[in-house]
Amino acid sequence: MKDSPFTPKFFSILKEGISKEQLRKDVIAGVIVGIVALPLAIAFAIASGVSPDKGLITAIVAGLLVSVLGGSRVQIGGPTGAFIVIVYAIVQEFGVDGLIIATFMAGIILIGMGLARLGNLMKFIPHPLIVGFTSGIAVIIFSSQIKDFFGFPIDSVPADFIEKWKLYALHFGHINWVAVIIALGTIVISLNFHKISSKIPGSIVAIVLSTVLVLFFEMPVETIESSFGEIPNKLSMPTIPQVDFATIQKLIQPAFAIALLGGIESLLSAVVSDGMIGGRHRSNAELVGQGVANCFSSMFGGIPATGAIARTATNVKNGGRTPVAGIVHAVVLLIIMLALAPLAKLIPMACLAGILIVVAYHMSEWRQFVSLLKGNKSDVMILLVTFFLTVVFDLIIAIEVGVVLSSFVLMKRVSDTTTVRHLGNLSQDQDEHVEVLFEDEIPVLPKGVIMYEIHGALFFGAAQAFQDTISRLSDRPRVLILRMRHVLFIDATGMYRLREMITKFNRLNTKVILSGVNKEVMEDLEKGDIYAVLAPENITDSIEGAAQRAAEIIETDAS
Numbered sequence: 001m002k003d004s005p006f007t008p009k010f011f012s013i014l015k016e017g018i019s020k021e022q023l024r025k026d027v028i029a030g031v032i033v034g035i036v037a038l039p040l041a042i043a044f045a046i047a048s049g050v051s052p053d054k055g056l057i058t059a060i061v062a063g064l065l066v067s068v069l070g071g072s073r074v075q076i077g078g079p080t081g082a083f084i085v086i087v088y089a090i091v092q093e094f095g096v097d098g099l100i101i102a103t104f105m106a107g108i109i110l111i112g113m114g115l116a117r118l119g120n121l122m123k124f125i126p127h128p129l130i131v132g133f134t135s136g137i138a139v140i141i142f143s144s145q146i147k148d149f150f151g152f153p154i155d156s157v158p159a160d161f162i163e164k165w166k167l168y169a170l171h172f173g174h175i176n177w178v179a180v181i182i183a184l185g186t187i188v189i190s191l192n193f194h195k196i197s198s199k200i201p202g203s204i205v206a207i208v209l210s211t212v213l214v215l216f217f218e219m220p221v222e223t224i225e226s227s228f229g230e231i232p233n234k235l236s237m238p239t240i241p242q243v244d245f246a247t248i249q250k251l252i253q254p255a256f257a258i259a260l261l262g263g264i265e266s267l268l269s270a271v272v273s274d275g276m277i278g279g280r281h282r283s284n285a286e287l288v289g290q291g292v293a294n295c296f297s298s299m300f301g302g303i304p305a306t307g308a309i310a311r312t313a314t315n316v317k318n319g320g321r322t323p324v325a326g327i328v329h330a331v332v333l334l335i336i337m338l339a340l341a342p343l344a345k346l347i348p349m350a351c352l353a354g355i356l357i358v359v360a361y362h363m364s365e366w367r368q369f370v371s372l373l374k375g376n377k378s379d380v381m382i383l384l385v386t387f388f389l390t391v392v393f394d395l396i397i398a399i400e401v402g403v404v405l406s407s408f409v410l411m412k413r414v415s416d417t418t419t420v421r422h423l424g425n426l427s428q429d430q431d432e433h434v435e436v437l438f439e440d441e442i443p444v445l446p447k448g449v450i451m452y453e454i455h456g457a458l459f460f461g462a463a464q465a466f467q468d469t470i471s472r473l474s475d476r477p478r479v480l481i482l483r484m485r486h487v488l489f490i491d492a493t494g495m496y497r498l499r500e501m502i503t504k505f506n507r508l509n510t511k512v513i514l515s516g517v518n519k520e521v522m523e524d525l526e527k528g529d530i531y532a533v534l535a536p537e538n539i540t541d542s543i544e545g546a547a548q549r550a551a552e553i554i555e556t557d558a559s
Contacts, residue, residue, distance in 0.1 A: 005117070005284045008069045010323040018322055029320030030328025033076055036201045036314050037063070037329060038336055040359070042224070042344065043352040044079040045303065047144055048087035050096055052224055052344070053232045053337075054303050055079050060235070060333045062293040062305030067326025069292050071119075071285030072270040074277060076311040076326050077293055081359050082265050083258070083304045085140050085395045090254050092159045101241045102251045103298035106258035110291030113263060119283025125264055128375075128383040129402040131368050136390025136398065138364035141356055148353035149183045151176025151221060161391055179221045179350035182210050186354025199318075203355050210351040211343075224352075225345035233341035235334075238299035257396040258294075262306040266290045269307035276316045310362065378409045411461040418456030420469040423483065448478035449550045455486040460493030467497045476508055478557060479550040483543060485516030495528035502533045511553050514539045515546035 003012050018026075037059050045055025059078035066077025090099045113119070143164055147154050152171040158164050186206040193202030214221060224231065270281040290306060297305050315325050372383050382405055389398035445451060450473070458466060470480075490498070502512045517525065517539060530539075540546045 005282055006114070006288060007282070008285055008289060008323075009071055009073050009282065010068050013073065013322050018324065022321055023324060025319035026322050026324040027328050029315050029318040030325040031332050032199060032201075032318050033311055033315045033320070033325065034329040034332025034336070035204055037076070037078055037308075037311055037333060039201075039203045039207050039347075039352070039355050040308075040311070041079055041333070042347070043356050043359070044081060044084060046224070046228070046349075046352060047081075047084045047141065047356055048079070048303060049091040050087070050099070050303060051228050051231075053341070054301060056231075056333060056337045057235065057300050058297045058302035058305050060330050060337065061300045061302055062297040063333065064327060064330035065293040065296055066266075066289055066305070066307065067323040067330070068289075069285075070266075070289030070307075070323070071282030071287075072273060072307070072312075073279050073281070073322055074273045074312055074315050074320050074325065075266070075270055075281075075286070075307045075323075076315050076329060077266075077290070077305050078308050078311065079303055080265060080306055080308050081141055081356070081363050082134070082137055082261055082306070084144070085137055085390070086254060086257055086261065087303055088144070089159060089394065090251075094251065094254075097241075098251060099303065100298045100301065101243055101247055102255045102258060103294050103302070103304045104241045105243070105248065105251060105255035106262065106304060107291045107294030107296075107298065109255060109259035110263060110287050110294060112291075113259065114284045114287030114289075114291060117284050119263075119267060119285075119287050125403070126379075126382060126406045128372050128379045129386050129399075129406055130264065130268070131365050131372060132383045132386030132402060133390045133395060133398050135364050135366070135369050136387045137395065138360040139391050141360040141363065145353040145356045145360075148222065148349040149180065149357065151179030151350060176221060176350075178219050179348070179353075182214075182219075182221060182348050182350040183354040183357070186210060186351045187358055190355060190358045203358070206354065207347055207351055210348050211346050214348050215346055219348075222349040223345065224347050224349065227349055229345075231337075231341040231345050233338050235337075236301055238296065240299060253396060257399065258304045259291075260399060261395070262290055262294065262304060263287055265309070266307035269309040269312050272309055273312050273316055276313065277321060310359075378413075382406055382409065411459075414457055414459070415461035415465065418454070418458065418462035418465070420452055420454050420466050423451045423453050445481075445547055446479075446551050446554045448554055449481065449547075450475075450477045450479075451481040451483060451546075453483040453486070457488045457490075458494035458498070459489065459491040463494045463497040466494070467501055470501055471504075476510055478509075479511045479513060479553050480505060481513045481515055481543075481546050481550060483515045483546070484521065485518070485543075487518070487521050490521050490524050490528075492528070495524065495530075498525075499528065499530065499533050506533065511550075512538065513546045513549055515543050516541065 041055035041059040042052040045052050063076065063078045066075055070077070087099060090102055140161065143161060144157070146168050147157050152168065153174055154167065154171060158167060189206040190202040193200070193205050213219065214223065266286055267283055270286055273279070274281055293305055297303065373380055382402060385405060386398050386402040389401055452470065454466065456462065505512050512534060514534070538549065540549055
C-alpha cells in the first residue's frame with residue numbers, strides 16, 4: 001500500500017527495514033551531529049537573547065520530533081541562525097513568555113500549512129529573495145557578536161542595527177584583547193580544523209581549548225556563567241501556553257514570520273539533502289513534523305526550530321541515511337545536558353562569538369549574492385531591497401515586501417509575454433522560416449473581417465493592454481475574429497475586459513467570434529456568463545469554423 005503524503009519518512013523506513021550496517025552508520029552520524037550541534041544550540045540561544053539552556057532544549061525536543069515525524073530521511077532539526085533576528089526582536093518586545101506563545105502559534109500554523117498541502121508552494125519563493133534575507137541575517141548575526149568579540153563592557157545592546165553600531169563606535173577604546181585573541185583563535189580553528197580531522201568539529205576543539213585556558217589562567221573575559229548564571233541540567237515538565245484572542249492578535253504577525261521562515265528553511269534543507277543522497281522528501285509531512293516540533297519545543301520552554309542545513313549536511317557526509325541519526329543526535333544532546341551542563345557554563349562568550357561569526361560567514365552566501373548582482377535588474381532590485389530591509393528594519397517586513405515585490409515583477413514579466421497581434425491570411429503573413437501544415441492555414445477571410453491572435457495569459461496584468469490594442473482599430477470591421485488557441489488562462493479581470501470589449505463592438509454592430517478556445521478557458525468563459533454578450537454559435541473550435549461563421553454573418557447582413 002502506498003504511503004500518503006503525510007506519512008513520516010521514519011514510519012515508511014521502519015516498514016522497509018533498516019540493515020545492521022546502516023543502523024551502525026546512523027548511530028555514528030548521530031553522535032557526531034550531536035557534538036556539532038552542542039555549541040551551535042548554545043550560541044544561537046544566547047544570540048537570540050535567551051538563556052543557553054533554551055537552545056539545548058530546542059535541539060533535543062524539536063530535533064527528536066523532526067526526525068520521527070518529518071518528511072525527510074536525513075533532516076536534522078533544531079535552532080538555527082535564521083531565527084536569531086526574529087527571536088531577538090520578539091524577546092525585546094514581548095519577553096520570553098511572548099516568544100514561547102509565538103513559537104506555539106507558529107507550530108499550529110505550520111501544521112495547518114502542511115495539512116493544506118502548501119509544502120509544494122514553498123518552492124515558488126524566488127531565489128533572490130531567499131539570498132537577500134539570508135545574507136541580511138548573516139550581517140545581523142555578525143553585528144550582534146561584536147560586543148563579545150571585542151569584549152566591550154556593554155550591559156545591553158540595542159536591537160536596532162544602526163544604534164548598535166553607534167554604541168560600538170563609542171566603546172572601541174575599551175577593547176579586551178584577551179577576548180579578541182580567543183575569538184580570533186576560535187575562528188581560525190573552526191575554519192581549518194577539518195584539515196586535521198573531519199570527524200571532530202573545529203568548534204568543539206575551540207570550546208575545549210578556550211574554556212581550559214580561561215579556567216586555569218583565570219583570564220579576564222565574560223563566560224556563560226558570568227552572563228547567564230547556571231545552565232540547568234534537566235528538562236522541565238511540558239506546559240501548554242495560555243493563549244487568548246488578545247494574545248493571538250498581538251503575536252500573529254511574528255508567529256506567521258516564524259512559520260514562513262521555518263517552512264522555507266526546512267524545505268530548502270530537505271531539497272539540499274535530497275540532492276546529496278538521491279532521496280525524495282515529503283514536503284507536506286515535513287511541514288506537519290516541523291509544526292509539531294515547534295509546538296512541543298515551546299511547551300518545554302524552547303525557541304523556534306527548523307531544518308538545519310549545515311547539521312543535515314554533516315549528517316549525510318558521515319553516513320546518516322535514516323531518521324535514526326537525528327534521533328541519536330537528540331539523545332546525545334540530552335546526555336550532554338544532563339551530565340556536562342555544569343561545565344558548559346565555563347565557556348567564554350568570546351569563543352561563542354567566534355563560532356557565530358563563522359556561522360554568519362557560511363550563511364552569507366556572498367558568492368551567490370555577487371552572482372545575482374550580475375543578473376537582470378528585477379532580480380537585483382528584489383535582492384537588494386530584501387537585504388536592506390532585513391538589515392536596517394525588520395525581517396518580517398523584508399519577507400512581506402520581498403514577496404509582494406517578487407509578485408509584481410512576475411506579473412510584469414508574464415504580462416510582457418502576452419501579445420495581441422493582427423493577422424491576415426496565415427498563408428500570406430506566416431514567416432517564411434516557420435513550417436505550416438495545410439490544415440493549419442487560415443482560409444481566405446471575407447471582406448470586412450479582420451482577425452487578431454492572442455498569445456499568453458489573459459489576466460489582470462495584461463487585460464488592459466489587450467483591451468487597448470483591440471480598441472485602437474482604425475476601421476470598424478463587420479466581424480472581428482479573436483483567435484485564442486494560445487491563451488493559457490483567463491482570470492476574472494481578463495473575463496471582464498473581454499465582455500466589455502464584446503459589448504462595445506455589439507453596440508457598433510461589429511460581431512465578435514472566438515476561435516480555438518481550449519477546454520479550461522472555455523469553462524472559465526461559461527462561468528463568467530459569456531453567453532450573455534456572445535451567441536454560442538460565435539464560439540468555434542477551429543479557425544476554419546470561425547471563417548465559415550464570419551462568411552455567414554456577412555451574407556446575412558448583405559441580405
